[in-house]
Amino acid sequence: MSYARKLPGYLVNRFRGWRATHYAENKSWFRHLAQEGQHPRSMLIACCDSRVHVTAIFGADQGEFFIHRNIANLVPPYTPDGDHHGTSAAVEYAVTALKVAHLLVVGHSNCGGVRGCHDMCAGKAPELASGSSFVGNWMEILRPGYEATAEFTDPEARIAAMEKQAVRISINNLMTFPFVKDAVENETLTLHGLWHDIGEGGLEAYDPETDSFASVL
Amino acid sequence: MSYARKLPGYLVNRFRGWRATHYAENKSWFRHLAQEGQHPRSMLIACCDSRVHVTAIFGADQGEFFIHRNIANLVPPYTPDGDHHGTSAAVEYAVTALKVAHLLVVGHSNCGGVRGCHDMCAGKAPELASGSSFVGNWMEILRPGYEATAEFTDPEARIAAMEKQAVRISINNLMTFPFVKDAVENETLTLHGLWHDIGEGGLEAYDPETDSFASVL
Amino acid sequence: MSYARKLPGYLVNRFRGWRATHYAENKSWFRHLAQEGQHPRSMLIACCDSRVHVTAIFGADQGEFFIHRNIANLVPPYTPDGDHHGTSAAVEYAVTALKVAHLLVVGHSNCGGVRGCHDMCAGKAPELASGSSFVGNWMEILRPGYEATAEFTDPEARIAAMEKQAVRISINNLMTFPFVKDAVENETLTLHGLWHDIGEGGLEAYDPETDSFASVL
Amino acid sequence: MSYARKLPGYLVNRFRGWRATHYAENKSWFRHLAQEGQHPRSMLIACCDSRVHVTAIFGADQGEFFIHRNIANLVPPYTPDGDHHGTSAAVEYAVTALKVAHLLVVGHSNCGGVRGCHDMCAGKAPELASGSSFVGNWMEILRPGYEATAEFTDPEARIAAMEKQAVRISINNLMTFPFVKDAVENETLTLHGLWHDIGEGGLEAYDPETDSFASVL
Incomplete structure (x- = not known):
């Protein structure tokens, strides 16, 4: 060393x-x-982005949030193949050992990972699509979010929509984990989708009644 | 949803x-x-533990640190197999896209993940060793750290030693990534190993001259 | 200081x-x-327990409830001996100075004070029974509630029954205060007994017609 | 009943x-x-006053604060005489059983209990000084605060000063409890004195360096 x-x-x-x-x-x-x-009430899954401080925006101090951060706040589908799955391990620990009551997925504006995914899927980033890029392979988790936003002709609008797709896909993937599904159905865990606007200091939350994101303010 | x-x-x-x-x-x-x-100077790899606030202990504000957090602040070995590797993707993005100048691995005291690894390796946690636990499979990355601490007969002392092994192994694994090794050799990136004592507010840093951890104070 | x-x-x-x-x-x-x-309509006597938010569960804002909180929401018997009696002082102030119209005693599930009283009375908590514990001496107020629940052979069921005994005893003790008795008889004050289930979000109220607690829903 | x-x-x-x-x-x-x-981080001792919502002003939800409320947020001196001491029991439970890290005494403006103490000590409230009033006997705890504010000739200014004396005296009395003193000296508990201005939404904290209260803003 x-x-x-x-x-x-x-x-x-x-x-x-x-x-x-x-x-x-x-x-x-x-x-x-x-x-x-530690007895944290909630787990947060957020992006590595240096501009996102999830403890600050929620007035949280040490001990409150169990926090996993990865590129674009993604949760891969349940894949019990024995490999090293860092995100899945963090979720398993939070839900089964710490028994957190809430699991929040926090997306954000200006996400470089989401932009990379968009460009890769649009055929404009061959270095990510080559199969030899860890970022590219990781962002494949969000490819269904690219396909689901085909109605957007403006790339910037599509990227913004994909940021919220990242939250939706992660929450849907979370429900493929048996221990998450069980806890949700037993009403000992709730899932929450959020999107944070860095420049405007905004926060939108997924509203299950309207199936869309709306400002919490 | x-x-x-x-x-x-x-x-x-x-x-x-x-x-x-x-x-x-x-x-x-x-x-x-x-x-x-964002133009962060450094990337941090820290644990998800709710008691570890790496921005707070370094007086950092939004924009300074690109932060990846997973169970026990581990970096797996370089494995370019096309799968979803969240930690490797985060490192690749920080080093090749953001070109951070420093990469800090921050371990900590009272780490539940390290304790689980110890118990698993000692044969006392069959649920983690079963192959069907994401936490167990993830903590396999630290198994060499269990083997390297065989001289400790007291379990608590061994766990504490393994917390620092987690930092060493992660840094050694980082050097197996070609883009990390290149950046280090080109002197555009430095690697740093740290261990944070939650209860005593301590911080020890790996000192390459003595090949050991020592308080930074 | x-x-x-x-x-x-x-x-x-x-x-x-x-x-x-x-x-x-x-x-x-x-x-x-x-x-x-302030012109509060009601006084509440509730437990110190961090899980009980009496303003929240009743949709109350600042100014509505005059609130006394102590261990296990107990009111001691009328004892005009000139000593410092914090609970009695709070009741006197609410009834004679503020002239509140209602006085609610709010018990709750999972009460650590009631559990301690049970264990003390059952001979399993000598540290509380020693006479040198403020908690033990305070919980002596509830000893009649232990004795009144002798028919319960399951300790957990007895503790739950004692939580409601704490409400009954407090209300009975309130009636030993001359100014409370006068106000009740003059119909300028009503007394109410409640028990809140933390985990299930329930609320039971003492019903004088049946001499038992029943859900308010 | x-x-x-x-x-x-x-x-x-x-x-x-x-x-x-x-x-x-x-x-x-x-x-x-x-x-x-429950695993509350802190205990709060506040007044019963309906205008003081300590959870709201600190953005706290259920589970965060263990709360004792009595007239004028007073702590009596350590008196291990075997009687029912509600405040002392609450402090004992918080410090020895829950092992809270902080104990906050929160005084406030416009305190009716403090005004009553002032009038009683000034000879203008014989009904409180008679020995038969629980409020009067309780407010005797603050009599040293009346004596310590003799320099104020304006009654309103003296009452305001006595509101802060109530906080000081409570904190000093807390230190007469062996288990509080031990925890403070072992640095597992900190004591904090606060005064809340209801009308102006202000908050002053006792500053040990200047031995006075100053706005936290």
């Missing part, structure tokens, strides 16, 4: 500041969390 | 509060982020 | 959000409440 | 509405709370 490097100094400095302030002021809570374990 | 439910009201209330304060005060930055795209 | 600490930052953030939304939208009502004083 | 009455119909109606909406949308959380027990 000789190629590993020391932590950049500016992060050391900031950590020191956090420890002297936020940690010092909440030490009792951090000790409680360490000694008593 | 009729099984999806409305967003719990307390999250709507909190989001409204965030929008009226934090967003309103930083609107220009959020619009900049939306219009100019 | 040097041991006092700053308010945790997440609560500051959330308060700022409340002030910028809920307060801003209701400022006229809050100013009215401050200038004209 | 023949003097108990049925629940007023408007509360039945509101409860039905809550059950059909808020409960229905959060059923999984309520079941989780019932089955897994």
Whole structure:
């Protein structure tokens, strides 16, 4: 591991500041969390995008949300083939071990992963479609979302629609996991679909009554 | 998607509060982020654990860190088989598209995933070792870390050592990705291993000179 | 008071959000409440339990309920000995100063205080029975409720029955206060006994005609 | 218990509405709370006043705060005499059984209990000073706060100062409880003093560095 490097100094400095302030002021809570374990109410599945801070937008502090983040907040279909499935493992742990009450899938505007999927499906990104790109292979999960948005002739509008398709597909795929389906049917787990507008600070939620997304405000 | 439910009201209330304060005060930055795209300096790979807030401990605001979170902050070995690999896709996107300068793997204390791996490898968690558990299959990535800590006779000490093994193994696996290895060798990317003590607010970093973890303070 | 600490930052953030939304939208009502004083219609006596939100379940906003919360929603017998009696003081203030029209005692399921009383009375919690535990001494108020439920052989069923005994005993004790008895007899005050099922969202009310609790739905 | 009455119909109606909406949308959380027990991060001690909604101002939902409410948010001194001490029992349960990380004492403006204490100490409320009033005996806990504010010649200013004295005295009294003192010294519990302005939607926190209250905004 000789190629590993020391932590950049500016992060050391900031950590020191956090420890002297936020940690010092909440030490009792951090000790409680360490000694008593975590009891998060919800799991969040969000994008890796640096512009999405799901704890901040929901006023959450340490201990509240169990958070999985991947490219484009996608959940693959249930595939019990023995391979390493990071997303499926996170969902399994949250639902069966932590017994979270809610599972929120949080999509967002300006998603680079969704744009890549659009371009790949439109034949404009051969490097993603080659089969040798992890991003391309991952974004195949969203291909049905490209096909479902054929009515959009404007690429930007189609990409925006695909961002919400990413949320829909993930929730539908979640229901293919037996332990998710069981928990939903037993009413010990609820699923929620959200889409966050970064620039405008907006939040839309999927409304099952209208089968569409609408602002929560 | 009729099984999806409305967003719990307390999250709507909190989001409204965030929008009226934090967003309103930083609107220009959020619009900049939306219009100019993200330019994060670093990628972080951290655990889903609700007690780990990597943005908070590093004083980071929206736009700074591209963040992937999975169970036990693991990176699987390079496996270009065409399947959906969420972690590998996130690393590929960060390194080849965003060209981040640093990639930090952040382990932590009291990790339930690492404990599960220990119990599975010790023959005490047959449900994880059955092959039908996504958590068990995922934690197989850390099995070499169990084997490398055979000198610990106390289970708690071994689990703690395995938490740091998770960081080492992830960094070693990162170097099996050609685009990571190239970027490191070209000195456009540095790798960093960290371990965060939740209860004590500590942070240890892997030091390549001593081949061990030491407090950054 | 040097041991006092700053308010945790997440609560500051959330308060700022409340002030910028809920307060801003209701400022006229809050100013009215401050200038004209409170005129609550009812007093509620409920448990401290974090899972019981009596304002939420009754759709109440600020100004409606004068609320006393203690362990297991108990009212001690009338004891005019000059000591500090917090519950009795709250009842006296509500009935004689605010002249509330209703006084509701709200018990609930899964009550840790009632469980502790059961275990203490059954000889299984010597730490509560020692005389040096404030919880134990407080729960002595409910000892008649243990004795009144001797027909239950299953401990869980007995504990559930004791939760309703806590409501009955409190209401009976309320009638030992001269100012409560007078108000009830003058028909300026009514007493009400309730039991809330947390998990099932249920509410049972004491029905004087049948001398038992029945669902209000 | 023949003097108990049925629940007023408007509360039945509101409860039905809550059950059909808020409960229905959060059923999984309520079941989780019932089955897994409560794990509140903090205890709040607030006034019974109908105008103070501590969950609302902190964006808190069911499960977050263990709440004791009495007249004027007072904590009496440690008095292990075997009597029924409701406040002391609540504190003991929160600190020793629930192991909360924070204990917040929340005072407020326009406090009728504090005004009564002022008038009683100023010789203008003989009915409270008679020894036969539970409110008067309870407010004796705050008498040192009257004496500590002798410099105020304006009664209204003195009453406002006494509202903050109520917070100070409660926190000082909390430290007379051995289990509170131990937890504070072991850094598993922090104490916090707050004062809420109802009409202006303000919040001041006691700052140990300046030994005074200052706005948190």
